[in-house]
Amino acid sequence: xxxxxxxxxxxxxxxxxxxxxxxxxxxxxxxxxxxxxxxxxxxxxxxxxxxxxxxxxxxxxxxxxxxxxxxxxxxxxxxxxxxxxxxxxxxxxxxxxxxxxxxxxxxxxxxxxxxxxxxxxxxxxxxxxxxxxxxxxxxxxxxxxxxxxxxxxxxxxxxxxxxxxxxxxxxxxxxxxxxxxxxxxxxxxxxxxxxxxxxxxxxxxxxxxxxxxxxxxxxxxxxxxxxxxxxxxxxxxxxxxxxxxxx
Amino acid sequence: xxxxxxxxxxxxxxxxxxxxxxxxxxxxxxxxxxxxxxxxxxxxxxxxxxxxxxxxxxxxxxxxxxxxxxxxxxxxxxxxxxxxxxxxxxxxxxxxxxxxxxxxxxxxxxxxxxxxxxxxxxxxxxxxxxxxxxxxxxxxxxxxxxxxxxxxxxxxxxxxxxxxxxxxxxxxxxxxxxxxxxxxxxxxxxxxxxxxxxxxxxxxxxxxxxxxxxxxxxxxxxxxxxxxxxxxxxxxxxxxxxxxxxxxxxxxxxxxxxxxxxxxxxxxxxxxxxxxxxxxxxxxxxxxxxxxxxxxxxxxxxxxxxxxxxxxxxxxxxxxxxxxxxxxxxxxxxxxxxxxxxxxxxxxxxxxxxxxxxxxxxxxxxxxxxxxxxxxxxxxxxxxxxxxxxxxxxxxxxxxxxxxxxxxxxxxxxxxxxxxxxxxxxxxxxxxxxxxxxxxxxxxxxxxxxxxxxxxxxxxxxxxxxxxxxxxxxxxxxxxxxxxxxxxxxxxxxxxxxxxxxxxxxxxxxxxx
Ligand SMILES: Nc1ncnc2c1ncn2[C@@H]1O[C@H](COP(=O)(O)OP(=O)(O)OP(=O)(O)O)[C@@H](O)[C@H]1O
Ligand SMILES: [Mg+2]
Numbered sequence: 001x002x003x004x005x006x007x008x009x010x011x012x013x014x015x016x017x018x019x020x021x022x023x024x025x026x027x028x029x030x031x032x033x034x035x036x037x038x039x040x041x042x043x044x045x046x047x048x049x050x051x052x053x054x055x056x057x058x059x060x061x062x063x064x065x066x067x068x069x070x071x072x073x074x075x076x077x078x079x080x081x082x083x084x085x086x087x088x089x090x091x092x093x094x095x096x097x098x099x100x101x102x103x104x105x106x107x108x109x110x111x112x113x114x115x116x117x118x119x120x121x122x123x124x125x126x127x128x129x130x131x132x133x134x135x136x137x138x139x140x141x142x143x144x145x146x147x148x149x150x151x152x153x154x155x156x157x158x159x160x161x162x163x164x165x166x167x168x169x170x171x172x173x174x175x176x177x178x179x180x181x182x183x184x185x186x187x188x189x190x191x192x193x194x195x196x197x198x199x200x201x202x203x204x205x206x207x208x209x210x211x212x213x214x215x216x217x218x219x220x221x222x223x224x225x226x227x228x229x230x231x232x233x234x235x236x237x238x239x240x241x242x243x244x245x246x247x
Numbered sequence: 248x249x250x251x252x253x254x255x256x257x258x259x260x261x262x263x264x265x266x267x268x269x270x271x272x273x274x275x276x277x278x279x280x281x282x283x284x285x286x287x288x289x290x291x292x293x294x295x296x297x298x299x300x301x302x303x304x305x306x307x308x309x310x311x312x313x314x315x316x317x318x319x320x321x322x323x324x325x326x327x328x329x330x331x332x333x334x335x336x337x338x339x340x341x342x343x344x345x346x347x348x349x350x351x352x353x354x355x356x357x358x359x360x361x362x363x364x365x366x367x368x369x370x371x372x373x374x375x376x377x378x379x380x381x382x383x384x385x386x387x388x389x390x391x392x393x394x395x396x397x398x399x400x401x402x403x404x405x406x407x408x409x410x411x412x413x414x415x416x417x418x419x420x421x422x423x424x425x426x427x428x429x430x431x432x433x434x435x436x437x438x439x440x441x442x443x444x445x446x447x448x449x450x451x452x453x454x455x456x457x458x459x460x461x462x463x464x465x466x467x468x469x470x471x472x473x474x475x476x477x478x479x480x481x482x483x484x485x486x487x488x489x490x491x492x493x494x495x496x497x498x499x500x501x502x503x504x505x506x507x508x509x510x511x512x513x514x515x516x517x518x519x520x521x522x523x524x525x526x527x528x529x530x531x532x533x534x535x536x537x538x539x540x541x542x543x544x545x546x547x548x549x550x551x552x553x554x555x556x557x558x559x560x561x562x563x564x565x566x567x568x569x570x571x572x573x574x575x576x577x578x579x580x581x582x583x584x585x586x587x588x589x590x591x592x593x594x595x596x597x598x599x600x601x602x603x604x605x606x607x608x609x610x611x612x613x614x615x616x617x618x619x620x621x622x623x624x625x626x627x628x629x630x631x632x633x634x635x636x637x638x639x640x641x642x643x644x645x646x647x648x649x650x651x652x653x654x655x656x657x658x659x660x661x662x663x664x665x666x667x668x669x670x671x672x673x674x675x676x677x678x679x680x681x682x683x684x685x686x687x688x689x690x691x692x693x694x695x696x697x698x699x700x701x702x703x704x705x706x707x708x709x710x711x712x713x714x715x716x717x718x719x720x721x722x723x724x725x726x727x728x729x730x731x732x733x734x735x736x737x738x739x740x741x742x743x744x745x746x747x748x749x750x751x752x753x754x755x756x757x758x759x760x
Contacts, residue, residue, distance in 0.1 A: 030321040049374035074400075079318060219373065
């Protein structure tokens with residue numbers, strides 16, 4: 001089992017779009033995938049048309065009284081399950097703080113699912129918090145969507161620094177560009193130069209495309225309603241590249 | 248079994264959907280074959296392995312479905328496909344299959360056409376809450392067919408599917424749970440006779456002749472069945488079981504020592520001794536191949552690659568040996584001999600009580616033989632020290648085998664727990680003796696194969712090295728087994744074990760234990 005987190009300190013960069021679409025294409029290749037919606041906004045949960053309310057909530061989970069497995073919901077797509085967001089995940093930060101060894105807690109919660117899933121995709125809220133620390137300890141790799149802007153690159157550098165400081169050498173960073181508009185000179189420049197200092201960068205880009213925004217009205221992954229679009233194809237290629245990088 | 252569905256699925260969906268919306272989906276057809284081992288190891292786990300051809304490609308799509316109807320793993324496998332999981336390309340499918348099917352061959356079912364139509368039931372958000380699937384599965388040729396409707400639950404929405412299933416039961420009077428049409432069909436296609444390969448005498452006081460005649464008849468059935476399995480080369484287990492049945496028969500025949508020569512028994516003794524001999528070479532090669540597979544699994548990728556030529560060599564040799572064996576097993580000579588033996592077994596009952604030895608209670612006869620063999624084993628084993636030549640251990644192994652077979656022939660007349668405990672103790676010694684001999688034989692054979700391959704140029708230096716390493720491994724194992732002899736022989740040599748054994752032989756005979 002591989003645990004991947006869709007993560008960026010910055011908001012609105014395509015973390016949720018990536019988690020949902022990658023989960024869908026991964027399942028299409030035969031993998032068993034679990035999406036865990038860690039963002040109290042519940043965007044991933046919404047895309048899968050699942051109601052966010054969860055009995056017991058985050059509190060029971062962190063203190064270990066509830067099994068993560070009990071919260072799993074089957075999505076409409078074979079091979080993709082979801083742990084829906086819970087409004088009480090809002091308090092997850094506080095709870096993790098109160099808990100000893102909280103950094104390791106999420107990893108421990110996911111462990112019993114190792115036989116049931118080939119991949120667990122964590123959709124993270126945008127921030128640097130106790131939740132994200134717990135995510136870093138649970139994940140094998142961070143999938144980091146970057147918008148090709150200078151500001152966006154700076155947050156990626158912060159992330160790298162944090163990884164070094166926390167001695168998370170086993171955590172693979174897999175940055176890739178998302179919402180790319182090839183007509184913009186700045187986008188092209190940044191994309192061309194980035195790999196010079198970042199050998200870890202994935203080479204697949206996700207183009208800026210209005211069909212991705214339609215996921216919100218269709219409430220479904222791209223592959224389910226617009227499988228023959230360039231953006232859907234890009235997510236397929238991106239997934240293949242991620243799998244090959246995981247070795 | 249499910250009734251044949253006559254109500255259209257849309258009508259069923261409409262009748263039971265309640266507040267949910269029903270969306271029918273188009274009927275679809277699939278043509279596929281199923282794979283499972285002869286002893287149905289996948290079905291026993293509730294799994295199903297589907298094989299679908301891919302138009303215009305030299306590959307097939309293999310899909311492993313778990314008990315919940317979910318895809319567990321899939322892979323594209325080149326056609327013609329290997330029969331052992333061991334030979335599949337590495338990946339999730341192979342890793343899922345290996346522990347389940349182990350070394351058993353996977354056999355293809357006839358072609359099956361599956362027609363499916365269904366409906367999804369959605370809530371107001373458009374979220375699927377459960378699915379209804381109507382399935383008809385028809386096997387080509389056999390004409391077998393099954394159909395049924397199923398309610399598929401989604402994780403976290405079990406309540407919805409339970410509600411729907413209940414409504415179907417009350418409205419239509421049948422239950423949509425239970426195996427789906429394809430699983431039910433697979434079950435029907437695979438039906439095998441429920442005969443035991445390990446028949447035993449049931450009453451110790453029965454006269455030996457008639458009692459053993461029944462066991463011999465059951466064993467003859469096994470021989471005939473396994474003979475067909477060996478000729479068809481279904482799985483290496485067929486040959487193994489054939490040989491076990493032959494040994495059991497021979498062990499019974501050695502119990503039936505008549506005062507004067509008995510043509511029927513003598514002829515049977517000859518037939519089965521001959522069968523034991525002709526089946527030997529192929530079985531030996533099967534064992535070599537199993538050992539080679541086990542070794543390759545543990546080898547580093549480089550060593551595994553170096554071992555490939557040995558595998559090809561062994562499989563070629565095995566193919567030759569099997570072809571010869573299949574010819575022998577298909578001869579008129581064998582047909583005639585087995586038919587003659589069957590006539591002897593089913594014919595006039597009086598001939599089976601002709602001699603005193605055949606009239607005495609089977610429990611007494613077997614019990615005396617058991618104790619005699621036990622005393623012989625004690626004699627043979629007691630003198631063995633680390634310096635004793637291997638031949639003495641091999642002789643003891645033979646005696647122990649005989650002992651075990653006699654016990655097994657009458658095992659059902661003895662108290663289950665006690666006979667199991669005795670067999671368990673014997674088995675530990677048997678295992679050690681078996682390892683000592685088999686590892687030695689295998690290592691010698693490997694060296695010989697290496698030489699033949701080196702001489703004929705089919706093996707390069709890396710392969711010869713790898714063969715040498717495997718032979719060394721075997722010798723280390725042999726030495727370890729040899730060192731354990733004293734430890735596993737001791738419990739059998741204890742007077743307490745002797746007493747337990749003789750009490751066992753008296754149980755069920757009416758004699759005080
Ligand atoms: N490739 C794309 N092209 C066009 N729009 C996109 C693309 N990817 C994402 N979007 C849109 O941008 C918005 C933000 O995307 P998304 O929710 O995936 O980002 P996020 O990083 O998860 O945001 P948050 O930090 O709020 O969780 C959404 O409206 C989404 O539809
Ligand atoms: Mg998001």
